[in-house]
Amino acid sequence: MRVINFNGGPAVLPMPVLEQAAAEMLDWNGTGMSVMENSHRSKEIAAMAAETQETLKQLLGLGADWSVLFCQGGASLQFAMLPLNFAPAGAVSDYVDTGLWSTKALEEAKICGSSVHVAASSKADDYTYIPREYSFSESPRYIYLCSNNTVRGTRWPSFPKNAPAPLVGDFSSEFLSRPLDLSDFSLVFAGAQKNVGPAGLTIVLIRPDFAAAGQKGLPHMLDYRTYLANDSMYNTPPVYAVYIAGLVFKWLRDVMGGLEKMEAYNQDKADLLYDCLDQSGGFYRGTARPDSRSPMNVTFRLTNEELEKTFLAEAKKEGLVGLGGHRSVGGVRASLYNAMPRESVQTLISFMKNFMAKNG
Numbered sequence: 001m002r003v004i005n006f007n008g009g010p011a012v013l014p015m016p017v018l019e020q021a022a023a024e025m026l027d028w029n030g031t032g033m034s035v036m037e038n039s040h041r042s043k044e045i046a047a048m049a050a051e052t053q054e055t056l057k058q059l060l061g062l063g064a065d066w067s068v069l070f071c072q073g074g075a076s077l078q079f080a081m082l083p084l085n086f087a088p089a090g091a092v093s094d095y096v097d098t099g100l101w102s103t104k105a106l107e108e109a110k111i112c113g114s115s116v117h118v119a120a121s122s123k124a125d126d127y128t129y130i131p132r133e134y135s136f137s138e139s140p141r142y143i144y145l146c147s148n149n150t151v152r153g154t155r156w157p158s159f160p161k162n163a164p165a166p167l168v169g170d171f172s173s174e175f176l177s178r179p180l181d182l183s184d185f186s187l188v189f190a191g192a193q194k195n196v197g198p199a200g201l202t203i204v205l206i207r208p209d210f211a212a213a214g215q216k217g218l219p220h221m222l223d224y225r226t227y228l229a230n231d232s233m234y235n236t237p238p239v240y241a242v243y244i245a246g247l248v249f250k251w252l253r254d255v256m257g258g259l260e261k262m263e264a265y266n267q268d269k270a271d272l273l274y275d276c277l278d279q280s281g282g283f284y285r286g287t288a289r290p291d292s293r294s295p296m297n298v299t300f301r302l303t304n305e306e307l308e309k310t311f312l313a314e315a316k317k318e319g320l321v322g323l324g325g326h327r328s329v330g331g332v333r334a335s336l337y338n339a340m341p342r343e344s345v346q347t348l349i350s351f352m353k354n355f356m357a358k359n360g
């Protein structure tokens with residue numbers, strides 16, 4: 001029996017994608033073998049990878065001034081590649097600190113020798129909101145932000161305007177959940193396992209002229225230019241993950257109807273659940289400030305930890321799994337990524353109302 005999967009990541013994938021992948025497992029595209037048994041140098045795989053890049057660019061409305069790279073090493077390797085390429089020893093980079101993943105990114109930049117300036121932080125308020133005022137340094141190489149804070153359940157409603165440097169960002173846990181205006185950005189990345197596909201693939205969107213101006217002399221696998229020059233096939237890319245990502249992108253385009261429709265669908269799901277929290281008379285308490293709430297990761301607490309344990313155990317018995325908060329903060333987190341159906345959110349809400357009736 002399939003459960004309802006609220007995991008923060010790896011996370012739920014669209015059923016039609018899983019079904020197609022299952023049907024094609026033994027013989028993909030007439031090759032007589034699975035996708036993952038094909039050589040990455042074959043024309044079939046090259047065409048599949050190119051189509052995956054094209055579908056993604058189409059979804060985001062990106063032109064020739066953007067390239068799509070398939071990297072590995074997770075979002076976490078980007079924490080190092082960014083400063084190595086663009087803010088090496090001695091150069092200044094600005095970071096906005098909104099919780100665990102941005103903190104890790106700025107610590108990594110320090111290890112790479114970057115002179116890190118924290119332009120804003122919500123740490124003093126336990127990362128419950130997205131700062132709206134920044135003190136940028138004079139000429140940073142880039143300004144870094146994490147657009148959706150998976151652990152704290154906060155999301156940037158909009159991004160800084162007229163910043164003194166290109167924006168770069170970690171979009172892992174909200175990538176393709178809404179249309180994206182990239183005019184002020186030069187690079188964004190997303191680990192696949194939240195909203196795109198299997199872990200092992202990291203999508204990087206980069207402006208080629210930004211990449212070209214990067215630090216020279218890096219090891220090949222750490223240099224964005226290697227991926228650009230070799231169409232992300234300098235070495236063996238995570239072919240199966242790219243294939244699933246391609247199916248997800250087509251599902252977004254053809255079944256969900258594109259990113260504007262996806263955004264409306266996601267906001268509706270999130271509104272249902274946040275309303276349930278807000279109308280519970282304090283039985284369920286959302287942890288993020290309302291102006292910073294994430295539609296992707298809804299984080300909340302019950303009145304005590306014992307009750308939270310009971311809540312999670314009973315939810316699991318009902319087939320509602322993956323609702324535990326990130327291990328660094330505890331509590332409850334319902335991740336409502338693109339592939340989470342509205343009906344599943346309604347099932348969760350019914351469970352929550354029953355649980356409150358019994359324990360409130």
Ligand SMILES: *Cc1c(COP(=O)(O)O)cnc(C)c1O
Nearest residue numbers: 074075076101150170172173191
């Ligand atoms: C999950 C997550 C990461 C870590 O991704 P890995 O692929 O495991 O390195 C980084 N940033 C954000 C926002 C995440 O949600």
